[in-house]
Amino acid sequence: MLFLEGIEYRIWDPRRSKLGAMVLKKFEVPLRKDSRVLYLGAATGTTVSHVSDIVSEGAVYAVEFSARSMRNLLGLADRRKNIHPILADAGRPERYAHLVGAVDVIFQDVAQPNQAEIAAKNAARFLKKEGFLLLSLKARSIDTTASPKQVFKNEVKKLEEAFEPKFEILKARELAPFHEDHLGLIAKIRVSENEKI
Amino acid sequence: MKVEGWFGTLELSPEGAVLASVLYSKDPRELTERSFTLSETKSFLPPPGFDLRKASLEYGIFESGAEYDSLLHELTLRKAKLQVSKALSVDQRIIQAVEALDDINETTNSLSERLFEWYGNHFPETGLTGEPLASFVAKYGNRANVSPFDPLYEKAKVSIGAELPEADEALIKAFAESLCSLYARRKQLEIYIEKSLDTRAPNLTLLAGPMLGARLLSLAGGLSQLARFPSSTIQVIGANKALFKHLRARAPSPKHGIIFSHPLINTAPWWLRGKIARALAAKLSLAARVDLYSGEKRPELLEKLEAKVGRIKALYPTPPLKKSGIKAEKSRSSEKRKGPGKGNGKAKGKSWGQEKAKNKSCREGKFSSDTKPATNSMKGRGC
Numbered sequence: 001m002l003f004l005e006g007i008e009y010r011i012w013d014p015r016r017s018k019l020g021a022m023v024l025k026k027f028e029v030p031l032r033k034d035s036r037v038l039y040l041g042a043a044t045g046t047t048v049s050h051v052s053d054i055v056s057e058g059a060v061y062a063v064e065f066s067a068r069s070m071r072n073l074l075g076l077a078d079r080r081k082n083i084h085p086i087l088a089d090a091g092r093p094e095r096y097a098h099l100v101g102a103v104d105v106i107f108q109d110v111a112q113p114n115q116a117e118i119a120a121k122n123a124a125r126f127l128k129k130e131g132f133l134l135l136s137l138k139a140r141s142i143d144t145t146a147s148p149k150q151v152f153k154n155e156v157k158k159l160e161e162a163f164e165p166k167f168e169i170l171k172a173r174e175l176a177p178f179h180e181d182h183l184g185l186i187a188k189i190r191v192s193e194n195e196k197i
Numbered sequence: 198m199k200v201e202g203w204f205g206t207l208e209l210s211p212e213g214a215v216l217a218s219v220l221y222s223k224d225p226r227e228l229t230e231r232s233f234t235l236s237e238t239k240s241f242l243p244p245p246g247f248d249l250r251k252a253s254l255e256y257g258i259f260e261s262g263a264e265y266d267s268l269l270h271e272l273t274l275r276k277a278k279l280q281v282s283k284a285l286s287v288d289q290r291i292i293q294a295v296e297a298l299d300d301i302n303e304t305t306n307s308l309s310e311r312l313f314e315w316y317g318n319h320f321p322e323t324g325l326t327g328e329p330l331a332s333f334v335a336k337y338g339n340r341a342n343v344s345p346f347d348p349l350y351e352k353a354k355v356s357i358g359a360e361l362p363e364a365d366e367a368l369i370k371a372f373a374e375s376l377c378s379l380y381a382r383r384k385q386l387e388i389y390i391e392k393s394l395d396t397r398a399p400n401l402t403l404l405a406g407p408m409l410g411a412r413l414l415s416l417a418g419g420l421s422q423l424a425r426f427p428s429s430t431i432q433v434i435g436a437n438k439a440l441f442k443h444l445r446a447r448a449p450s451p452k453h454g455i456i457f458s459h460p461l462i463n464t465a466p467w468w469l470r471g472k473i474a475r476a477l478a479a480k481l482s483l484a485a486r487v488d489l490y491s492g493e494k495r496p497e498l499l500e501k502l503e504a505k506v507g508r509i510k511a512l513y514p515t516p517p518l519k520k521s522g523i524k525a526e527k528s529r530s531s532e533k534r535k536g537p538g539k540g541n542g543k544a545k546g547k548s549w550g551q552e553k554a555k556n557k558s559c560r561e562g563k564f565s566s567d568t569k570p571a572t573n574s575m576k577g578r579g580c
Contacts, residue, residue: 036250059266061273067284070277077274080267084273087280088236097242098235101249116485125245145444163329 011051014178017047018109018136021178027039027171030105030132034058038103038126040090040118041110044072045083051107052080061100065089082091091118093125100109100126107134111141116155127189133167135159135185136175156185165189201241202249203232203272204258213247215256225271232276237475259344287397288419291390295415298386301379308376319361322352328380334373338366373517402482404477404502412455413481424482424489431485432456432478456481461506468516469509476505 002009014020023029031037031102032056042062052060062077063086064070070087077083088096090110103126105144108119127133137155139148152172159167167187175182198209205220221231243249250265259265309327312334316323320340321339325333337343340353348354361369391407398420400408416434417423423431433440435454442448454473456462456478465473480502487495 024474059269067281073282074274074277077270077277081270084270085277086273087258087277087284094239094242098201098234098249101202101243102246102251125242128246128248133563144441 003087006068010050012050013046017050018175018182018184019047019050019107019134021175021182022134022136022184022186024178024185025173025175025184027134027173027184028107029134030186031055032058032104035104036102037061038064038106038122040108040122041071042085043109045068045076047107047109048073048083049076049080052083055082057086058082058104061081061086061096061103063088063090063096090122093122102126102128104128104131105134105139106131109136110140113142116143116158119162120165120167123167123189124163124165127165129189129191131189132170133185133187135187136179137183137185139181139183148183152183155183159187160184160190166192198244199241200243200247201235201238202243202253203228203235203269204253206241207252207256209244209252212438215252218256218258220258223268225268225275228268228272229275229279232272254391286419287393288414288421291393291397291411292415292419294386294390294393295411298390301383301386305376305379305383308372308379312369312373312376315372317358319358319369320353320356321358322356328377331376331380334384335370335377338370347460361462367479398485398488399492400482400487400498403494403496403499404484405456409458410455412458413485416455420485420489424485426482426485428475428478428482431482432474461502465510466516469513472509472513473506476502476509480505 002011012020012023014024019029031051031054033055033070035039035055035057036058037051038061039048039051042047042064042065043066045062048060048062059082061084064073064075065088070085072086073083077085084099086096086099090108091112091114093100106119106122106127108115108122110118112118115135115137118178119133123131123133133140139146139151142155152174156169156172160169166189168190170186170188172183198211200207200209204223205218207215208217210216221228250262253259253265254262259268305327312331313326316330316334323330333349337347340356340358343353344348353569385515387408390411391402394407394411394414395402398410398414401413401420401423404410405413413431413434414420414423417426422580426434433451433454433526434456436451437454439448439451440454453462454472456474457470460471461477462473480498482493485499487493487498
């Protein structure tokens with residue numbers, strides 16, 4: 001906490017938070033006061049708390065698979081009424097479909113080899129048509145031997161082509177020097193040609 | 198169309214408008230129980246993009262968005278708390294015990310070294326180290342107190358060591374007492390691990406011994422994860438550093454990870470260790486699977502393993518010849534090994550990487566796989 005000229009500021013460490021790094025990397029983070037956010041890979045809630053600050057009139061659905069991390073997250077959710085903690089596997093959105101409903105933004109930071117598929121599955125079920133996907137891809141959890149650049153290329157292609165819905169990538173930048181071998185992405189659901197007409 | 202939400206069931210028109218609803222009571226406890234059931238059912242999921250909140254507000258199920266949010270908050274919090282408190286499995290307990298044991302081993306080692314140096318100033322002739330030294334110091338303190346019936350009595354009388362002032366004696370005695378109690382904790386942990394692993398994984402215990410079995414389980418993150426590993430993974434668990442060096446650069450592949458501590462391997466001559474490690478890993482993975490899926494004890498696994506190791510030993514009684522001999526050997530076995538082995542090299546590496554990633558996410562809180570061995574007491578074994 002910092003106090004400057006009577007205003008209270010919270011310190012947001014870009015080295016601990018992918019979203020924080022994205023902000024510094026000049027991503028236009030599409031969070032508004034009343035956004036409803038599905039946060040996949042909430043971990044112990046460092047970044048979740050910042051998101052919860054921003055969406056003061058909205059809500060964060062914080063999905064985390066590890067009970068150990070959820071233990072810390074629960075303390076946070078106890079204090080912050082706009083965080084809805086969900087202990088579940090982000091790869092199986094049908095298990096929390098009855099809780100979440102539609103969201104404006106999906107933020108995903110999971111260290112799984114099928115990160116792109118998880119993002120697509122959740123977007124298909126929850127993301128509003130005009131909503132955004134914010135994604136942090138971790139090269140090391142996809143392939144430890146290939147070069148990160150190659151991994152990113154493949155994953156972006158997967159997001160654009162392989163799954164339903166297909167995404168339109170608005171911006172992609174590596175999150176170095178804050179996070180090594182991570183790619184930050186912002187994407188939208190691509191509207192297919194015949195739907196446009 | 199029927200849709201299940203956390204607050205009740207909605208009947209939707211094809212356009213997505215709410216026609217009718219059957220609501221649950223707004224009691225958070227009841228809603229939580231329903232939510233557990235709903236997580237398991239795969240029918241009546243909300244259609245893609247369906248806004249539960251908006252629909253329920255428009256239909257007047259909730260008076261305001263705030264009511265919806267606060268009730269949902271209470272539900273999710275309650276549910277997550279219940280899940281967290283139920284999450285601790287037997288495996289987790291064993292893993293905690295194994296890690297506590299490793300910590301204690303590390304601590305007792307450095308403390309007993311300190312005691313050796315410290316007490317050595319006063320009575321260097323004891324010839325004791327580790328636990329016996331700790332209990333000796335805790336019992337007597339100053340060497341003048343050594344009882345005439347103790348075998349070290351004569352040595353204590355003529356020791357060349359320096360005097361031990363009273364204040365120092367009190368300190369060093371208390372230090373030794375803490376060390377003794379750590380040794381006692383270690384024994385207690387070992388007994389606990391042996392017992393609980395034998396109940397949880399009798400076949401693994403039979404083949405690997407309780408300590409190695411527990412370590413495998415701990416590194417895998419649980420019995421169900423261990424049972425899903427291919428035996429080639431089990432063979433090199435704990436040799437992460439060597440393995441990733443092998444996958445990334447041209448280093449030789451590790452022959453064994455922590456299974457090196459198995460007597461079958463570490464007593465075998467060097468040219469058989471790789472072969473025996475493979476045979477052992479194969480049987481260990483079978484044992485883990487039998488333990489997870491049936492749980493009955495199968496002593497024939499051990500017999501088969503011993504027979505296999507016997508055959509290996511009979512087949513290769515002497516070390517392979519060096520240099521010129523190796524060349525001949527290579528050309529002889531090249532068709533056998535090169536064909537599938539080399540071709541799959543890349544793909545194999547990849548699947549292992551994925552495997553590790555999955556494994557890691559289960560063992561939350563650990564650092565990336567290649568930095569992990571630093572915290573692992575078994576480091577270096579596999580290289």
